[in-house]
Structure formats: structure tokens, C-alpha cells
Amino acid sequence: MWVKTIVVLPYLPTTDDLLEWELSDVAKSTGDLKNSYHVFDDEIDYILEFIESGRPRNKRRHSKLTKIHHRLEGVNCPICLVDFRENQKEIRYDWDLRSVEHIISLDFGGVTNEANSILICRSCNIAFSDMIRGLLPIRVTIHGDGRIGGKKKKGDSKRKRIRTPKQISSMPNDWKERIYKQYLFQRIVVHSVPLVKRDLPDLWNDFWENKLKQIEVSNRMMIKNNPDYIPTEPDFSRLDIL
Numbered sequence: 626m627w628v629k630t631i632v633v634l635p636y637l638p639t640t641d642d643l644l645e646w647e648l649s650d651v652a653k654s655t656g657d658l659k660n661s662y663h664v665f666d667d668e669i670d671y672i673l674e675f676i677e678s679g680r681p682r683n684k685r686r687h688s689k690l691t692k693i694h695h696r697l698e699g700v701n702c703p704i705c706l707v708d709f710r711e712n713q714k715e716i717r718y719d720w721d722l723r724s725v726e727h728i729i730s731l732d733f734g735g736v737t738n739e740a741n742s743i744l745i746c747r748s749c750n751i752a753f754s755d756m757i758r759g760l761l762p763i764r765v766t767i768h769g770d771g772r773i774g775g776k777k778k779k780g781d782s783k784r785k786r787i788r789t790p791k792q793i794s795s796m797p798n799d800w801k802e803r804i805y806k807q808y809l810f811q812r813i814v815v816h817s818v819p820l821v822k823r824d825l826p827d828l829w830n831d832f833w834e835n836k837l838k839q840i841e842v843s844n845r846m847m848i849k850n851n852p853d854y855i856p857t858e859p860d861f862s863r864l865d866i867l
């Protein structure tokens with residue numbers, strides 16, 4: 626059976642949108658957020674429907690991702706403003722590496738293409754993933770022969786990793802609201818830090834906790850590989866974090 630997949634691409638906010646958001650009242654509830662940021666409704670509906678359906682996520686396409694990485698332009702992380710470090714075709718873990726983020730993540734039904742990609746630094750990228758981890762149950766492997774979990778069989782093209790209907794039905798009652806806020810946070814923070822600080826302050830704090838932790842982890846990994854490694858000293862003074 627061939628199932629047609631509908632792919633929704635992320636809406637690109639205009640300067641008018643940003644102006645309108647800045648002039649709107651502080652969001653005190655999810656209802657307020659939905660009113661102010663309604664331009665993201667289509668993609669949010671798509672994401673929630675995708676998660677609820679239990680469909681497997683799209684494959685990570687490394688070669689395509691590399692091409693996109695080369696094509697996208699940008700010298701600073703739009704969130705933490707650090708100058709990107711380029712990795713000269715070697716494997717590195719620096720917190721300030723230039724990295725491609727799927728705007729609608731693969732886990733939310735996104736695809737690897739340029740319209741769904743944005744450059745952010747590695748530690749901001751991982752901070753997003755760390756925020757999402759725990760929001761959704763971990764996928765289980767369903768093998769071609771019907772087994773759930775256990776050893777992989779070579780050449781099993783029917784193997785897929787999904788969330789089972791049982792896993793999905795036992796997610797906490799507020800999962801849609803939490804996914805909604807997380808997604809909205811990620812969409813807005815790359816355009817305006819003041820807006821997320823104003824309208825999604827809890828997520829902003831959570832993001833920074835994760836990001837600072839990730840900087841430490843990255844530095845430790847790099848020093849383990851090369852004791853002479855000197856990490857980039859974070860300077861977020863322009864950001865006004867708190």
C-alpha cells in the first residue's frame with residue numbers, strides 16, 4: 626500500500642509579524658499564545674496529528690544535510706549570537722560549531738530540505754533536543770516478522786521505529802500543550818529573544834540550563850580528545866539572559 630505523505634513546511638515570519646508580536650500584550654495563557662502566534666497554526670496541527678498517528682519519522686538524510694549545510698548562509702548563531710566555528714571535515718564536538726537544525730524536527734514529522742532548515746550553533750541545537758526528550762515516549766522497533774524490540778535482522782527493510790498506539794494513548798493529558806509550547810519556543814527564539822523571555826519565560830530558563838550544561842559536555846569531550854584544546858569562552862553579555 627502506498628500512503629501519500631503530506632509535508633507541511635514551516636511558515637517564515639515577516640518583519641510585520643515580528644512587529645505585531647512585539648506590540649501584542651504579554652501572553653498569560655496558552656490561549657493568548659495561540660492568538661498572538663496564530664501564523665504557526667497549520668504546522669502545529671500537522672505536528673500534533675503526526676505524533677498522534679504514530680507514523681515513523683522521515684529518515685535522516687546525511688548527504689542532503691551536508692549540501693544544505695554548505696548552501697545556508699550565516700556567521701552567527703541567531704539565538705546565542707556566538708560566531709560559528711566551522712568544522713574542517715573532521716569530527717568535532719565544540720559547543721559553537723555551525724550546525725543545521727530541522728525547523729520542524731524529524732521527530733515532529735519534518736523532512737530534510739532547505740526550506741525546513743536553519744543554522745544554529747551545536748549547543749543551542751542540542752539544548753532543543755534535550756528539552757524535547759522526556760516529552761514523548763521512546764520509539765520501539767517493530768521488525769518485519771512482527772517482533773517488537775530485540776535483535777535486528779540484517780536486510781530487514783520492513784523494520785521501523787514507531788510509538789505504539791498504547792504508548793500514545795498513555796501520554797500525559799497535557800502533552801499537546803507542552804509540544805505546542807516547545808515548538809512555538811523554537812520557532813520564535815531564533816527571531817527574537819525578548820519575545821520568548823516575555824511570553825515563554827519558563828522555556829527560556831529551561832533552554833539556558835540545558836545549553837550551559839551542553840557547553841560543559843562539549844568542552845569535556847573536546848579536551849578528552851585533545852588535552853591542549855582551548856574552548857571558546859562563552860560571552861553572552863550581549864544577550865541579557867536573565
Ligand SMILES: [Zn+2]
Nearest residue numbers: 702705746749
Ligand atoms: Zn547558539
